[in-house]
Amino acid sequence: MTETRTTCPYCGVGCGVIARVDADEVSVRGDESHPANRGRLCVKGSALGETTGLAGRLLYPEVDDQPVSWDHALDTAGSRLREIIDIHGPQAVAFYASGQLLTEDYYAANKLMKGFIGAANIDTNSRLCMSSAVVGYKRAFGEDIVPCSYDDIEQTDLVVLVGSNAAWTHPVLYQRLVQARNANPAMKVVVIDPRRTATCDIADLHLDLAPGSDAGLFVGLLNAIDGEEGDAQQLAHDWPLARVAAFCGLAEEAVATFYAWFIAAPRAVTLYTMGINQSVSGSDKCNAIINVHLASGKIGRSGCGPFSLTGQPNAMGGREVGGLANQLAAHMNFTPDDLSRVARFWGSERLAQTPGLMAVELFDAIARGEVKAVWIMGTNPAVSLPDSHAVCQALAACPLVMVSEVMRDTDTSRFAHIRFPALGWGEKDGTVTNSERRISRQRSFLPAPGEAKPDWWIIARIAQQLGHGAAFAWDHPHAIFAEHAALSAFENHGERVFNLAELASLTRAQWDGLVPWQWPIDPEALTRARRVPVVPQTHGATPDALYPFILNSGRIRDQWHTMTRTGYVPRLMQHRDEPTVDISPADAARLGVQDGQLARISSARGLMVARAQINSGQRAGELFAPMHWNSCFSRQGKINALVEGRCDPHSGQPESKQTAVRLMPW
Ligand code: SF4
Numbered sequence: 001m002t003e004t005r006t007t008c009p010y011c012g013v014g015c016g017v018i019a020r021v022d023a024d025e026v027s028v029r030g031d032e033s034h035p036a037n038r039g040r041l042c043v044k045g046s047a048l049g050e051t052t053g054l055a056g057r058l059l060y061p062e063v064d065d066q067p068v069s070w071d072h073a074l075d076t077a078g079s080r081l082r083e084i085i086d087i088h089g090p091q092a093v094a095f096y097a098s099g100q101l102l103t104e105d106y107y108a109a110n111k112l113m114k115g116f117i118g119a120a121n122i123d124t125n126s127r128l129c130m131s132s133a134v135v136g137y138k139r140a141f142g143e144d145i146v147p148c149s150y151d152d153i154e155q156t157d158l159v160v161l162v163g164s165n166a167a168w169t170h171p172v173l174y175q176r177l178v179q180a181r182n183a184n185p186a187m188k189v190v191v192i193d194p195r196r197t198a199t200c201d202i203a204d205l206h207l208d209l210a211p212g213s214d215a216g217l218f219v220g221l222l223n224a225i226d227g228e229e230g231d232a233q234q235l236a237h238d239w240p241l242a243r244v245a246a247f248c249g250l251a252e253e254a255v256a257t258f259y260a261w262f263i264a265a266p267r268a269v270t271l272y273t274m275g276i277n278q279s280v281s282g283s284d285k286c287n288a289i290i291n292v293h294l295a296s297g298k299i300g301r302s303g304c305g306p307f308s309l310t311g312q313p314n315a316m317g318g319r320e321v322g323g324l325a326n327q328l329a330a331h332m333n334f335t336p337d338d339l340s341r342v343a344r345f346w347g348s349e350r351l352a353q354t355p356g357l358m359a360v361e362l363f364d365a366i367a368r369g370e371v372k373a374v375w376i377m378g379t380n381p382a383v384s385l386p387d388s389h390a391v392c393q394a395l396a397a398c399p400l401v402m403v404s405e406v407m408r409d410t411d412t413s414r415f416a417h418i419r420f421p422a423l424g425w426g427e428k429d430g431t432v433t434n435s436e437r438r439i440s441r442q443r444s445f446l447p448a449p450g451e452a453k454p455d456w457w458i459i460a461r462i463a464q465q466l467g468h469g470a471a472f473a474w475d476h477p478h479a480i481f482a483e484h485a486a487l488s489a490f491e492n493h494g495e496r497v498f499n500l501a502e503l504a505s506l507t508r509a510q511w512d513g514l515v516p517w518q519w520p521i522d523p524e525a526l527t528r529a530r531r532v533p534v535v536p537q538t539h540g541a542t543p544d545a546l547y548p549f550i551l552n553s554g555r556i557r558d559q560w561h562t563m564t565r566t567g568y569v570p571r572l573m574q575h576r577d578e579p580t581v582d583i584s585p586a587d588a589a590r591l592g593v594q595d596g597q598l599a600r601i602s603s604a605r606g607l608m609v610a611r612a613q614i615n616s617g618q619r620a621g622e623l624f625a626p627m628h629w630n631s632c633f634s635r636q637g638k639i640n641a642l643v644e645g646r647c648d649p650h651s652g653q654p655e656s657k658q659t660a661v662r663l664m665p666w
Contacts, residue, residue, distance in 0.1 A: 004445035005031055007432055008045045009100065009425040010560050012310030013037065013150075013172045014434025015045055016516065019426060019445050026052045026426065026446070034516055036150060036434055042171035043558055047572055051565045052426050052446060058408040059450025062419040070451060070461075077418050078465025080400050084373045085117065085466075090350075092372045094121035094362050097323060098379035099129060099312030102430030102442055104480035105455035106314070107321040108472065109377060110329055112459055113356075114322065115348040116468040120334075120356030121371065123325040123652075125379045126315045127359035131651040132277040133308035134319060136286025139532045140294070141525045144319055144331055147299060148269060148307035149436045149518065154180040156303035158265035160190045160258075162214055162289065163275015163657075167198035168557040170273070170309055170435075178202055188261055192217065193275060194552065195582075195624055196617025205257060208619060210249035211550050211658050212539030214276060217255065218288035219536050220244030224259040227295030232531035239536070247536065263296065267303030274311060274554065278656040280540040282648045287532040300526045309435050316433035321484060325356035326652075330488040345490045346471060358652030359385065360645040367394035377404040377455060378422065382411035383562040383630040386643040386654045389606055404455055407564045411631050411638075421452040425565075428454050430477045437519040441512075456480055478511040540646065541658035543621070547603060549587075551661040552624045553639050559628040567633055579610040579637030582624040583663065588614045591665060598666035601625065603659050606641030609634075609666065623663060627656070 001022040008015045016034020020027050026049040032039035061073030068076075084092050095113050097106060101124075113122040137144050153159060153176060166174040181187050181202060191203040192214065200206045209217060216239065223236035241259075245252040262268055270293065276285045290306045298304040310316060322329035332338035334355055343351040357365050363385060365371040374395075385391045388411075395401055395415035403416040406424040413419060422428075426446040433439050460472035474480050482504050489500035506514070541550050558575035560566040567573065581599055583591075593599060595614040600607060601623065610625055618624060629637030646655045 002445060004443050005441070006443045006445065007313065007440040008041070008048065009313050009442070010044050011170055012312055012315055012435040013170050014313055014432060014438060014440055015041055015172050016440065017041065017045065017048065019049070021445055034440070036436070036438060036516070037172045040172045040175055044560060044566060044572065047566070047569050048425070050569045054449050055568065056407050056409065057449060058405050058419055058421040059452060060421060061451065064417060073418055073420065074461050074465055077402055077462055081373055081462070082466060084400060088372055090117045090119040091121065092370065093117055093119060094357060094366070094371045094373070095375045095377065096359070096362060096379065096381060097122060097124040097377045099124060099126045099315045099318055100378040101314060101318070101455055102428060102432060102477070103314060103317035103321055103484065104430040104477040105459070106318050106323045107329065107480055107484045108456040108459040110322045111346060112463050112468070112472070114328065114352045115342070115346045116350065116463060116466065116471060118350035118352055120325050120352035120354065121362060122323070122356060123359045123362055124318055124323050125359070125381070125384060126312065126318045126323060127652055128278065128384065128654060128656065129274070129311040130277055130308055130315050131324060131653045132279065132282030132648050133286050134324070135283035135651040136290055137308070139283070139287055140290045141529050143522070143525055145521060145525050146308060146316070146435070146437055147521055147526060148305035150176060152269050152303050152305060152307065153177050156187065156267045156269045158188045158190065158261055158268040160192065160262070160268060160270040161199060162192040162270060162272040164271055164273040164309060165193065165197040165199045165554065166271065166309070167201070169311070169555045171557070173309070174199065188265070190258055190261065194619055194622060200617070205254065205261070207248070207250055207254055207258060210539060211552065211622060212279060212281070213248040213536070215281060215285045215288040215534055216244050216247040216536035218285070218292055219534055220255065221259050221262060221292045222288070222295055225263060225292060225295045230531055231533040232291050233295070235533045235535060262292070267301070268298045269303065269305055269307055271307050271309055273309040275657060277653055279653070280646050280648050280655045281537045282653050283650040284534045284537070288534045288536070291531045291534065294529055294531050300523070313434065314432040316435065316437060317431065320433060325358050329484070341491050342487070345487050348471070360647050360652065360654055363391050363394050366398050369397070372398065373400035373402070374398055375402040375404070376412055378406070380410050380412045380562040380564060380630065382415070383638055383640060384627070386640050386645040386656060387605055388638055388640040404458055409632065410562070410564055420458045421450060422458065423448055423452050423454050427452065431481060431514070438516050439514070439519070440516040441514050476508065478508040481511055482506065539658055540655040541660045543660045547660035547662050548621070549661050549663055550622045551601065551603070551642065551659040552622060552657050553627045553643070554624065556626045556628065559626065561628065562630045563628050563633055576626065579608065579626060579629040579634050580613050581610040581663065582613045582615040582618045584618040584620045584622070585614050585616055586620045588612065591663065593663070593665045600664045600666055601642065601661050603642040603644070603661045605644060607636065608639055608641060609636040623661065
């Protein structure tokens with residue numbers, strides 16, 4: 001029997017897990033020593049042991065659907081990539097990675113694409129998760145700072161949850177909130193969400209505002225705060241209570257109560273996630289939230305701050321290594337100084353000089369034939385990207401699709417010419433960074449199955465094929481971590497906050513034994529902070545007579561992303577075993593929809609079929625369906641077949657929360 005301390009691979013809470021292997025049986029329990037969860041696990045995390053079987057796994061490299069040796073797969077990939085780069089240039093190549101990658105894998109992919117292939121066309125599914133939050137923080141603080149910790153939730157007087165069903169999507173954090181509330185009955189909780197969700201069970205006030213009107217609510221709050229004058233405050237004066245209430249579709253008394261509580265509370269934390277970020281105006285919504293914390297002084301001290309919760313376990317790690325097309329490694333930007341610093345550190349003569357294609361743009365460029373080779377790592381864009389039929393068509397026409405995957409058959413891998421078998425959770429080794437900037441180790445405790453390899457290894461071998469092997473000659477993820485930390489420290493004036501050289505000099509044994517460690521906050525960045533003027537926009541979908549409903553999408557309690565792991569665990573399927581659509585009682589009665597009846601939901605782009613759930617927590621005129629279902633579990637349950645790929649102009653994050661649709665009983 002062995003026990004290994006590792007980290008849950010699902011949501012951004014980043015819970016510590018103790019994995020026990022006993023005669024090939026894997027079981028897990030929460031790690032009491034991990035600061036994120038202190039021993040707790042949610043239902044998904046506690047079922048991790050049931051996801052380590054090999055059913056459905058991709059265990060051998062494949063070229064054109066045939067199992068081949070690693071040498072053959074790498075040679076083929078290398079020669080096809082070289083040919084495309086030689087003929088069409090580096091901009092014809094793109095990588096699409098994932099917040100499921102470990103930081104070391106992410107660093108390797110980013111280095112190869114930006115540093116040595118020479119285009120910045122590497123984006124990730126984190127674009128769909130928190131890129132609006134990144135823009136919000138960078139505009140306010142000049143850098144991507146998350147100025148909060150989970151402990152703040154336990155040390156505050158008011159918790160505001162906006163666009164977050166934390167009870168289902170960040171369950172352990174929600175449990176911590178419930179416990180804190182029980183210990184301090186004076187603490188107030190406000191939930192701002194068009195839907196009445198499980199999170200509302202703890203709410204003292206639920207504001208069921210009109211979809212997408214969040215910025216109006218927070219600009220109105222800024223107006224109500226007697227703050228220092230400035231551009232943002234000037235604009236806010238146009239948003240008195242009556243206008244806010246009308247804009248948000250709320251009673252004036254309810255809005256006034258929220259404002260009075262926020263202003264009176266000595267300390268307040270605002271938690272926000274996909275309901276804010278996944279919007280055509282997500283960046284502005286983030287800044288509207290940050291503005292009220294700056295104006296009220298509820299920031300930079302315990303129990304205070306605007307806190308973006310990431311959806312994935314390593315969304316923050318991706319941000320650290322430049323896993324987005326519009327940034328360089330180590331939080332650096334495409335500025336002359338940063339470009340020079342990265343190029344000299346990597347010894348790269350072909351470092352990409354301009355930002356690359358962001359997720360939706362990237363697949364549009366594939367559809368137009370401009371990108372001719374895409375390497376997809378650890379994610380399933382054929383299900384998770386908006387307008388998924390168009391994504392599938394783009395992949396079908398792309399001359400070279402390579403996937404690094406754990407599972408053999410996914411909606412995306414169907415289009416792959418080359419499949420690389422990647423190690424999964426429990427097999428791979430590296431680090432992840434959670435929503436509160438805490439680096440934890442994910443450790444291997446299972447042998448590599450078949451011929452599966454770590455993602456960083458596959459990337460390094462392809463680099464070798466392309467003639468860049470010397471810059472990728474790592475023998476262990478520790479060497480990549482040390483290089484990443486050394487780049488962070490290289491000519492870095494941020495050393496005042498933390499001696500990064502110390503991190504870079506960790507021995508392999510020290511890295512292996514790394515206890516969860518939180519990046520410090522740069523206090524000077526908080527003092528430099530600025531309020532960003534925000535003009536609230538109307539919501540992001542325009543219902544009409546043909547498509548009269550607004551369709552919202554999100555996670556359900558027991559599933560993860562496109563179900564390629566959780567969908568195979570029977571007890572997790574017991575919660576919901578098929579696609580559903582929540583509809584208000586009034587709409588159901590008007591359309592003659594019975595509870596449990598199948599319904600067709602369609603938009604201008606596609607159709608899905610789901611089982612209707614009549615839900616009194618659903619506003620009339622609005623629907624909600626889970627984001628998870630894919631072709632393996634339901635041929636017609638893919639919500640992103642309906643969703644249009646409209647994006648926030650600043651962050652490139654798509655509007656996944658509002659699609660104009662119609663619903664008809666089946
Ligand atoms: Fe895993 Fe998130 Fe659940 Fe924690 S709360 S066990 S990180 S899914």
